[in-house]
């Protein structure tokens with residue numbers, strides 16, 4: 043850029059409140075500001091933040107708790123009187139815990155005959171089972187008696203004792219037999235068998251073979267003992283009183299935990315998708331980047347803010363898990379729990395970040411989120427609901443390819459980790475003895491151990507899965523974070539945003555990306571200019587306006603060094619890769635230059651290309667060809683540098699609904715690197731200037747349209763920008779506020795370049811040092827308000843009111859005096875004369891001056907020359923009132939637009955006839971307004987341009 047300096051560098055930047063910082067310092071500063079913003083928003087979105095961090099973990103944990111309790115309640119149901127079931131030997135008993143002493147058979151009554159039957163039974167049973175025969179023990183009468191060894195057959199007093207003993211010492215006695223011997227003949231021997239039906243239910247004795255065996259054995263013994271006596275047999279069965287074990291296993295947590303905790307995490311996942319894509323959709327991110335925010339800061343700030351939510355969520359989950367007393371939480375190292383939930387949350391967070399780079403609409407992002415949710419839900423419910431299915435996926439023998447794909451999904455890795463935790467901690471119910479066997483627990487060291495064989499599921503063939511140690515799940519979750527982090531960074535750069543910006547797919551291989559090479563063009567700015575000059579489209583020169591051509595040549599002039607130089611800027615909106623005939627050329631080879639301290643007002647019909655030009659210059663849209671140099675930085679390749687000296691007030695407000703005006707100013711001041719000690723003054727000055735001071739603590743979402751516009755305008759002025767682009771800044775403002783804004787802009791433009799687009803002719807007239815008018819992507823006219831009016835306007839109009847009977851006299855006199863004046867309207871004494879635009883014709887200008895002097899009469903000011911003598915000291919006697927007006931900017935605009943659209947134009951959806959009638963309307967309006975002031979001397983101050991409108995009043 044040294045070349046440009048030699049040709050006379052633009053004015054040095056004024057002393058600024060911007061702190062000079064290196065890359066790290068800027069990064070740290072912006073990160074701090076962004077984190078503060080995120081925190082404010084998270085606090086503002088209290089419900090959403092609490093839902094993600096506290097409510098979701100709590101609700102899902104509560105649901106699990108309720109389900110677990112329901113399951114426990116179901117298992118703990120006591121059945122004191124199970125129904126009897128009529129029915130038709132026997133192995134040694136098992137105590138409450140494996141190896142505990144027990145009683146094989148308790149029987150009653152202990153009559154000699156029954157004793158005989160039982161001994162016969164024991165002998166015959168021993169033959170069948172090839173086990174030692176059950177011994178007949180001493181009679182028992184104490185219900186609190188605890189066997190020390192496995193006892194054979196214990197006679198007791200009555201049936202009630204058997205029942206009471208079973209209640210008192212559950213899981214101690216295998217069988218109870220109550221005989222009822224009714225005297226005969228015939229002898230009717232009835233007996234009842236107490237049987238533990240759980241054995242049948244839990245699969246230990248699925249066909250009730252033991253039951254059939256004991257009954258057959260007893261029947262056999264009865265028949266043997268009562269040989270030759272007529273006998274009938276009656277048998278009833280009865281379950282033992284069902285007394286559940288004191289501790290139950292958390293099967294619900296084991297089966298449903300992965301699903302519920304996955305759902306809990308999805309709340310943050312979907313919120314992140316929505317938040318980031320909404321910021322993209324509402325262009326909030328672009329707005330901040332235009333104000334200098336680094337995209338790395340944007341991502342890191344979101345990562346840190348959301349990681350905090352994930353961490354809080356992990357703690358809340360762990361604490362509620364402990365409060366609810368789940369084994370998975372109680373029996374697991376606290377650090378393991380926190381890390382597992384944190385890493386899972388982080389993996390999902392990065393997956394969400396990655397998805398946001400692929401979509402532009404929040405609606406689509408949420409749809410993708412729901413899709414991920416359903417897939418994850420299916421996985422967690424069908425795959426990780428039991429170790430039986432869950433571990434199959436992790437066994438090398440199953441499908442290494444499927445496994446290699448699945449480990450890229452955080453929920454797959456979390457499912458395995460949680461399965462490991464529950465497998466180690468849930469414990470199990472011993473089906474044989476109906477007692478709870480606790481798991482070994484999950485210590486920190488467990489992370490590195492393979493699952494012990496006895497905890498692995500056993501498949502049909504008797505094989506067990508080969509399961510990697512739990513730490514592998516953590517490794518894969520970390521891998522997920524890094525993988526999706528890198529994808530987010532890459533795709534965020536290469537996928538074009540909605541304005542078409544993207545980096546080349548190999549951007550990371552270029553030194554420029556890492557700030558090592560020189561950004562932008564290798565040749566100097568002058569070389570570039572020469573090249574662009576050659577590229578300059580001569581085609582447009584044929585019907586080009588002289589001022590526009592001069593402006594183009596000036597922009598291409600190497601000796602001239604303006605603050606901003608736009609050369610051959612062109613934008614084509616194309617629907618496909620191949621250029622088509624109906625591609626929209628929104629800006630056609632625009633050449634223009636801006637100087638410091640001047641404001642350029644850009645006018646044009648709808649769709650003329652104003653916003654597109656502004657968007658290219660503010661770095662929102664890439665140009666198809668051409669370039670602009672702003673303080674010698676190229677828009678094409680040095681946008682980060684330009685952003686440091688640029689402010690933008692976009693056409694559509696880019697504001698955070700939940701931040702106040704004051705917070706907006708502080709946020710952008712921070713992003714721009716404004717010295718912190720000046721923030722208070724900045725807030726007060728700027729907000730007072732646009733009359734937002736009183737509502738500075740009110741959230742922007744509650745502002746009216748005009749208030750939002752004023753805040754957007756203030757934002758564009760933060761950080762001492764050298765160039766400010768204001769796209770229709772006063773749209774929707776009331777006249778009072780608009781004037782305040784004009785005053786603010788007028789004061790602010792010193793030492794800066796301001797480009798403003800507007801549809802308000804008044805605004806362009808008041809603010810524009812130069813006004814450019816665009817149509818169909820081309821500049822049609824440029825110049826000061828006065829020069830545009832004189833170049834493209836219809837000149838001056840003089841309206842004269844006379845009495846109708848003097849009308850002919852007046853017309854005759856005027857025709858004699860100023861033959862060039864054209865009578866445009868004559869109705870009932872109201873005469874409207876058109877004085878052609880002088881266009882440098884001094885003769886015609888003096889005609890007009892002389893005629894005005896004639897109307898005014900001899901000057902009352904001493905020494906002033908009398909231009910025309912007349913018979914009345916106050917001017918011609920036949921003139922009752924008169925007025926003069928110049929062409930308005932609106933008329934100039936309409937004329938230029940009409941000329942640019944010889945076939946009529948669709949932008950306004952009207953044809954040239956309608957434009958002509960509008961011009962006529964404007965003419966009449968100017969007549970009315972020129973006669974509306976009853977003062978003899980013109981009130982020059984009433985207009986922004988003293989020559990625009992004057993009026994005189996003749997006393998009758």
Ligand SMILES: Nc1ncnc2c1ncn2[C@@H]1O[C@H](COP(=O)(O)OP(=O)(O)OP(=O)(O)O)[C@@H](O)[C@H]1O
Pocket residue numbers: 615616626627628646647648649650651652653654655
């Ligand atoms: N993203 C886009 N894709 C295709 N065409 C576009 C796109 N943006 C703008 N255009 C077209 O480019 C032309 C110029 O649009 P632009 O928004 O620059 O006009 P404008 O002068 O700012 O209009 P307005 O005064 O209505 O804001 C229009 O015809 C418009 O339809």
